[in-house]
Amino acid sequence: MHGQITGVVYAIYYPILAAIGVPVNLVAIVVLSRGRCGLSKCITRYLVSMAVTDLLVVLTAVIFNRIIGIYFPVSFMSLTPACTLSTVIIYAATESSVWLTVAFTFDRYIAICSQKLKTNYCTEKIAAVVIGTVCLLSCFKSIPSYFIYEPLYIMNNVPWLCNIKSSFYTSLAWTAYDWFARVLNPGLPFLLILLFNALTVRHILAASRSRRRLRANSSGENQSDPEMLNRRKSIVLLFAISGSFILLWMTYVVDFLYVKITNESYFGGSNFNDPRFIRQESGNMLQLLSCCTNTCIYAVTQRKFREELRNAAKYLGNLIVNVVK
Template sequence: MHAPPRGLVYAIYYTVLAAIAIPVNLVAIVILSRGRCGLSRCITRYLVSMAVTDLLVIITAVMLNRIPGIYFPGSFLSITPVCSLSITLIYASRDSSVWLTVTFTFDRYVAICCQKLKTKYCTEKTAAVVIGTVCTVGCLINIPWYFLHEPMYIIDNVPWYCRLKEIRYTSPVWAAFQWIDRILTPCAPFFLILMLNALTVRHILVASTARQRLRTGSNGENQSDPEMQSRRKSMVLLFAISGSFILLWMAYVVQFFFERLIISYKIAGFTDPKFIFLESSNMLQLLSCCTNTFIYAVTQSKFREEFKNMVQYPLNIIGKLVTQ
């Protein structure tokens, strides 16, 4: 990622984002880990892993990159090796978060559309293997980012700040690496999620029409269908999560293709329209790391109940202590 921006708007935005995203992701991790939200263990595994990686994105990209760069320029985090490691961790956590969203979408596609494969694939063990594989690959493929940066200044033999090496713009190998990086995240996930959701919707429309005909009573009244109600709840959660991802990552995808079409990488300053567009896409992308918890609260009644219990528990203890 480029150097943190300067300006009151950016300072307020990233501070508020960190203040909201860290607590809500911690709340999601705690509530979902308890397994009392009426979700299968398979789904719970995916949702917890997504909350963990979203939390890591906020910590690495906002707490260790944006906020120190805005409020504490020239701190220990600006030393080149630390800066390079921070950027590598940002990309690793970001890729893991994005591809876990894809694997969750695929898991729900299999559960709804592939009944024969469902019993073998949609299990807690398979989910654990998929999550571990995604996170491991996400870390390994981003190691080259550590070696792609060089210091901007060297003061008293100490390298400061990070900038992309010139080889990034001249070497076909590094150019291919960045193309692959952007295709893998977020272009491929973006289109995979759209395709899987389209196939899932098509299957549900066909299946619901057929089941409604079969379950219609002889008197013409429709009978309740618990299976379809369960599917609808699952689909609301799936579409809310994937829809949020698509909306908030759309600007980032557009920015990537725009940058490649005009073949211009230089930015004149913080007021350059290219910089404003780039930073706006980054801001929306990071915002996606705190939306899932609000989606759970809106779509899952048991999640809301668990959250109320979590809030009321310390209040009840305080009330008892005051009464005594």
């Protein structure tokens, strides 16, 4: 009974996630690309690229992998070449999404903490170079994962489904690659985001104390500080995005560490009662949810983004009314 409930939750969760994830990321891409949200072109490039990679993760990992696997177990995507290629694309998209979050966090750290580097680094051109490099390296890093899998079974000389090769658990090369891949995503990103945020907070606290003392001595304490107000908006956006990433990836990271510490193999079956399945799939569900949260964060933290959303909704409403008439 417990397994049936788990299976139902599993089967319902991903369609809902896709129904939310696709439109919210499309909305974010369209609204941010218009450049009317009061954000710099540098920030806008990072946020648009993050929305694009998040959308790609939803399309590949949620729709083509999870939903088709649940509701259409025998389909083109069940062929071994198709599911292995799909896995590579999922890894590349997820890798890009994670490291773009790191790149955005680093960019905001430079913008807030180093005025000297800000002029040269926090530019639209540098952002484009960083985004392109991150996506290219993520694709190269994901290529070896194509060779991890073998057919689960062969019917009429046609290979079906993807099964992790036994050599993946015994080969020193594959063990090294697995550690390398997991450290780069999400281990190192976790540490870097925490580090940059900690350094940013330390700098903000020191700068805030200095500016309060300076303004109190020069012009009184009750006057507003436009510099601190602008910085506060940037900080709220930064911490909301990076904090959401850390919280939603935490279960996935803990599961990876548990598997490595206990030498337990990754779960590859379909027994919904198995604690390994519940633990592993819970991490996957939360990790994929992170691809849908950024647009909500923009809407909560950015007033002009909300205004653009309202304008877009009014435009669509008027368009629908005109079509109906």
